[in-house]
Amino acid sequence: MKNLDKTLWIKRIFMVLMDICIVILTSITALIVRFEFSLSAVPKYYIGVVWSSLPATLVIAIIVFYVFRLYSSLWVYAGVTELLYLAAACIVDTLLNTVTILLNYRDQEYPLPRSWYFIYGTLLLAFMFISRYSYRAVRTFFGKKVDEKNLKRVLVVGAGEAGNSIIKEISGSRFVNMHIVGFVDDDKSKIGKYMHGVKVLGDRNDIIEIANEYLVDEIIIAIPTASAKETKAILDICKQTGCELKRLPGIYQLVNGDVSISKLKDVDVNDLLGRDPITVDLDSIMGYVSDKVVMVTGGGGSIGSELCRQIASHNPKQLVIVDIYENTTYDIQQELRRNYPELDLVVLIASVRNTKRMDLIFDKYRPEIVYHAAAHKHVPLMEDSPNEAVKNNVLGTWKVVQAADKYNVKRFVMISTDKAVNPTNIMGATKRICEMIIQTYNNRSKTEYVAVRFGNVLGSNGSVIPLFKKQIEAGGPVTVTHPDIIRYFMTIPEAVSLVLQAGAYAKGGEIFVLDMGEPVKIVDLARNLILLSGHKPDEDIQIVFTGLRPGEKLYEEMLMKEEGMQETANKLIHIGKPIQMDEEKFLKQLEEIKEHVVEEPDDIREWVQRMVPTYSIQNR
Structure with missing residues (x-):
């Protein structure tokens, strides 16, 4: 630190000495300029005035420069x-x-020519500007050209404020290993013009041609104001170039002036969904968890852990996390302790299938709100172990629901799935039974029970995206079950926003459903991921179709026809009307399947089908 301070003082002393020379040079040069650039034509009297005034002139200059x-x-x-x-x-x-x-020579009407003062000020500004900006100019124009062959060649999409900030940082830093070859912008008036010496080469339709002609290595999308649909359209062009793709995450960085290379993120498959993200003003609806004891079952999972993060940020009285998997639960425990040191956090390893353990937990902590995210969700695995799907999803949910009723929980929110609609697999069928449990107990309890149904979650544990990424890293092939298979997708934050808003809207008995826009073909996701990884589908990385797995549909539905659709204050969130059912018969069937499944029957699916008539068993 002392060496650093010493260096700074040396630099400042050097700048002061340089400014002294500039002031002296300016004072004399101003006279020479005044007398038509002839030193011999300058009266000696004027030279004497300037010379005798120099001590005061220098003191004034150094003080003013320091103040500014x-x-x-x-x-x-x-x-x-x-x-x-x-x-x-x-x-x-x-x-x-x-x-x-003028004060020192007040007995003289004109101690110096009147024009001298103006010339002095103009020359001083010019010399000071040159002295301060010359190093930067030299560095900008020559600093990177020495090793330009080894720099990453970059094309920037968007010749606006964000693009301007990015090029200034790249040009001004010797630590950024990039060379901008040009801009692309859809504003026709900008094409052919220059920004910081870099030409706007064309519009988005020229990207592929420009990338080939200029040997582009990386494309930066610098349009933070673009909608998700517009971003997708640009990315659909860029991904055909095989270049590495990066983009600014959002408009807030432009508003805050926080645009820099460090803020760039890799383009991922989320950016190619082509719809604006679902946004919920959580601050306006999360008052109901403030100062409440909140429990999250399955709190170590993808959805459960994000629920815990959002809840922790809204001042619960206590947050109780329950999960059977210790590794992921440990991770979220450490994260929350680090980020919310004042949070009253309780983390418990427990199975929702253990009645006595659930009773003890509910009795001790008395949660007021429960988010039930604990479940087996992997379709093929559950097809091979259907008894476990029933034990964990059906009986586990039933036991937690009973505990919530027994210990007067105010609100109970269960995570469901679109696979519960006309299910073709045991996982979806068990989640449909869970929805029926919610509906039944809502009619018999003071607790408000609701379910939240959504589709596939991008990037969650067990989802298709992490699998594709691993296959691409291994050199392929990427496996897709069927060329026509489609799914609805949402991000983890979107899913959690829906769950939390459902908790705010809940009156009891509802099944909340998110309008997730248009479904996406899985093969298109695979191709996009391969392209974003800098490879070509079916050339560098092969796509192999393996056939539908047991219980797998070509498409998922969000609602059964009988349920209908009811809007909420959020137009993207709907409510499915409860289906009329014989609750006494259903409860009796629950007791029967509880007794039967512990005997480890060869095929529990027929028992499940009796409870869920819409369940179609695929592999008898």
Whole structure:
């Protein structure tokens, strides 16, 4: 640190000495300019006045320059603000210098020609500007050209404010290993013009041709104001180039002036969904968890852990996490302790299938709100182990629901799935039974029971995206079950926003459903991921179709026809009307399947089908 301070002082002393030379040079040069660039034509009297005034002139200049921070600015990164300070310092110095000379020679009407003061100020600003900005100019124009062959060649999409900020940082830093070859912008008036010496080469339709002609390595999408649909359209073009793709995450960075290379993120498959993300004003609806004891079962999972993060940020009285898997639960425990040190956090390893354990937990902590995210969800695995699907999903949910009723939980929110609609697999069928449990107990309890149904979650544990990424890293092939298989997709934050808003809207008995837009073909996701990884589908990485797995549909439905659809205050969230059912018969069937499944029957699916008539068993 001492060596650093010493270096700074040496630099400042050097700048002061340089400014002294500039002031002396400016004073004499102003006279020479006044007398038509002839030193011999300058009267000796004027030279004497300038020379005798130099001590005061220098003192004034150094003080003014110090006050205007000309010795503490980082001139390597100087911009408009520093330029304004520099101009103001020169103007103030000129005025003070003028007053000082006139006062010292007040017995003389014109101690110096009147034009000298104006010439002095103009030359001072010019010399000071050159001295402060010359290093940056030399570095900008010559600093990277020495090793330009080894720099990553970059094309920037968007010649606006964000693009301007990015090129300034790349040009001004010797630590950024990039060379911008050009811009692309859909504004026709910008095409052919230059920004910081870099040409706007064309519009989005020219991207592929430009990438080939200029040997582009990376494309940066610098349009933070673009909608998700517009971003997808641009990315659909960019991904055909085989270039590495990066983009600015959002408009807030442009508003905050926080646009930099460090803020760029890799383009991922989420950006190619082509719809704006579902946004929920959580601050306005999360008051109901504030100062409440909240429990999250399955709190170590993808959805459960994000629920815990959001709840922890809204001041619960206590957050109780229950999960059977210790590794992921440990991770979220450590994260929450680090980020919310004041949070009253309880983390318990327990199975929702253990009645006595659930009773003890509910009795001790008395949760007021429960989010039930604990479940077996992997379709093929559950097809091979259907008894476990029933034990964990059906009986586990039933036991937690009973505990919530027994210990007067105010609100119970269960995570369901679109696979519960006309199920063709045991996982979906068991989740449909869970919805029926919710509906039944809502009619018999003071607790408000609701379910939240959504589709596939991008990036969650066991989802298709992590599998595709691993297959691509291994060199392929990427396996897709069927060329026509489609799914609805949402991000983890979107799913959690829906669950939390359902908790705010809940009156009891509802099945909340998210309008997730258009479904996506799985093979298109696979191709996009291969392209975003810099490879070509079916050339570098093969796509292999393996056939539908047991219990797998070509498409998923969000609602059964009988349920209908009812809108909420959020137009993207709907409510399925409860289906009429014989609750006494259903409860009796629950007791029967509980007794039967512990005997480990060869095929529990026929028992499940009796409870869920819409369940179609695929592999008898």
